[in-house]
Amino acid sequence: MKPIPLSPGADFAIRRLESLGYECYAVGGCVRDSLLGKSPNDWDLTTSATPSEMISAFSDFRVIETGAKHGTITVLYQKEPLEITTFRKDGAYADHRHPTVVTFSKTVEDDLSRRDFTVNAMAYHPEKGLIDLFDGQKDLKNGVIRCVGNADIRFHEDGLRILRAVRFASALGFELEENTAHAARNCAFLLDGIAKERIRIEWSKLLLGKKPTVILQNYPEIFLVFLPEIFPITQRTLDFLEHAPLDLPLRLSLLFDSEENAKSALLRLRYDNDTQEKTVSLIKLQKTPLDSTEVGLRRLLRNTPAETVDRYLAVLECKGIDTHTAKAALQTIVSRGDCVSLSTLAVSGNDLIALGIPAGKRVGAVLEALLDRVIDGSLPNEKNALLTALKTEKT
Ligand code: ATP
Ligand code: MG
Numbered sequence: 001m002k003p004i005p006l007s008p009g010a011d012f013a014i015r016r017l018e019s020l021g022y023e024c025y026a027v028g029g030c031v032r033d034s035l036l037g038k039s040p041n042d043w044d045l046t047t048s049a050t051p052s053e054m055i056s057a058f059s060d061f062r063v064i065e066t067g068a069k070h071g072t073i074t075v076l077y078q079k080e081p082l083e084i085t086t087f088r089k090d091g092a093y094a095d096h097r098h099p100t101v102v103t104f105s106k107t108v109e110d111d112l113s114r115r116d117f118t119v120n121a122m123a124y125h126p127e128k129g130l131i132d133l134f135d136g137q138k139d140l141k142n143g144v145i146r147c148v149g150n151a152d153i154r155f156h157e158d159g160l161r162i163l164r165a166v167r168f169a170s171a172l173g174f175e176l177e178e179n180t181a182h183a184a185r186n187c188a189f190l191l192d193g194i195a196k197e198r199i200r201i202e203w204s205k206l207l208l209g210k211k212p213t214v215i216l217q218n219y220p221e222i223f224l225v226f227l228p229e230i231f232p233i234t235q236r237t238l239d240f241l242e243h244a245p246l247d248l249p250l251r252l253s254l255l256f257d258s259e260e261n262a263k264s265a266l267l268r269l270r271y272d273n274d275t276q277e278k279t280v281s282l283i284k285l286q287k288t289p290l291d292s293t294e295v296g297l298r299r300l301l302r303n304t305p306a307e308t309v310d311r312y313l314a315v316l317e318c319k320g321i322d323t324h325t326a327k328a329a330l331q332t333i334v335s336r337g338d339c340v341s342l343s344t345l346a347v348s349g350n351d352l353i354a355l356g357i358p359a360g361k362r363v364g365a366v367l368e369a370l371l372d373r374v375i376d377g378s379l380p381n382e383k384n385a386l387l388t389a390l391k392t393e394k395t
Pocket of ligand 1: 027028029030041044114115116117120121158160161
């Protein structure tokens with residue numbers, strides 16, 4: 001095996017803790033991703049030092065006590081956040097979610113045994129090399145997600161692992177090992193008791209993975225527990241999703257058949273307002289046919305943020321609709337700086353008041369009427385032309 005290039009922070013933390021007589025390894029996602037040849041998002045470390053020992057070991061750094069009770073602290077090393085966790089051995093799980101007691105351990109073997117999947121249960125040390133007690137490297141090569149230990153027991157300990165199993169399968173383009181797959185289906189009901197925020201995080205990563213379509217098709221019983229609104233999923237929807245860009249509101253919007261269903265599902269999963277609004281407005285837009293004329297696109301831009309219009313066109317492309325004409329027209333509108341909102345209309349409320357229109361609702365209505373005409377191209381966006389039209393036509 002080739003050595004894994006550690007980040008400067010990970011390398012530093014391992015050496016610092018070792019110089020003080022503790023063990024320390026890179027662990028989990030960063031080892032998995034490095035072995036896959038991808039550069040890790042962040043480096044997690046596991047150590048024999050307890051949280052208070054770590055705090056004194058890094059007393060010359062900024063340390064955030066992220067979850068000291070569970071053994072985790074974050075050290076900021078030259079802006080790189082390093083999550084370092086004491087070796088743990090999880091106790092009994094009373095509620096299928098949280099271990100009742102977190103026991104710190106002195107061995108890395110205990111810590112690797114409590115981890116969810118073989119591909120996530122490898123530790124790496126720059127001199128000692130890879131510690132791979134459960135054949136994670138082999139599963140990584142074969143594209144397999146397999147529970148560490150008995151899948152049924154591991155899912156009963158923490159139901160979220162069911163969704164994590166399919167999340168990693170989707171993200172990495174892997175398959176679930178047979179026993180893991182069987183237990184995931186049988187235990188799917190356990191997801192009912194899991195915090196919605198945790199579900200949302202895994203589900204979003206799954207949807208933005210390499211193979212969400214295969215997973216949605218093969219494991220409907222898992223998604224029915226927390227997202228019944230998206231069923232039944234048609235082959236057409238799966239085909240659209242297959243070609244969809246990696247954008248969360250866009251992908252979400254493809255799955256719901258109505259704004260109401262999307263609203264209640266996204267609210268239940270505690271999606272932020274921005275994601276909810278973007279998704280719902282896309283579902284609404286998908287119901288209206290595309291008008292690729294400049295007038296049609298200016299009308300669209302009047303009511304819809306440019307970013308949403310871009311997403312809408314991307315959705316239409318997933319559905320096999322040709323958007324070349326619309327994109328070219330949009331480009332012209334933007335580069336010419338066409339007026340599509342009151343903020344860039346060449347007359348303001350004050351101009352109208354100066355003309356003798358009484359301040360109040362009427363001013364707003366007249367401005368809107370003028371904007372209508374600028375957008376449909378029957379008046380230019382020029383102050384004189386607009387005021388003249390007002391005077392002569394009594395808009
Ligand atoms: P990503 O790159 O998506 O963050 P990751 O592997 O780092 O992937 P995390 O959710 O950040 O995933 O978890 C970090 C590590 O902690 C995992 O690799 C795994 O070893 C362990 N882990 C996380 N959640 C669980 C869980 N519910 N049960 C057991 N082990 C877990
Ligand atoms: Mg991670």
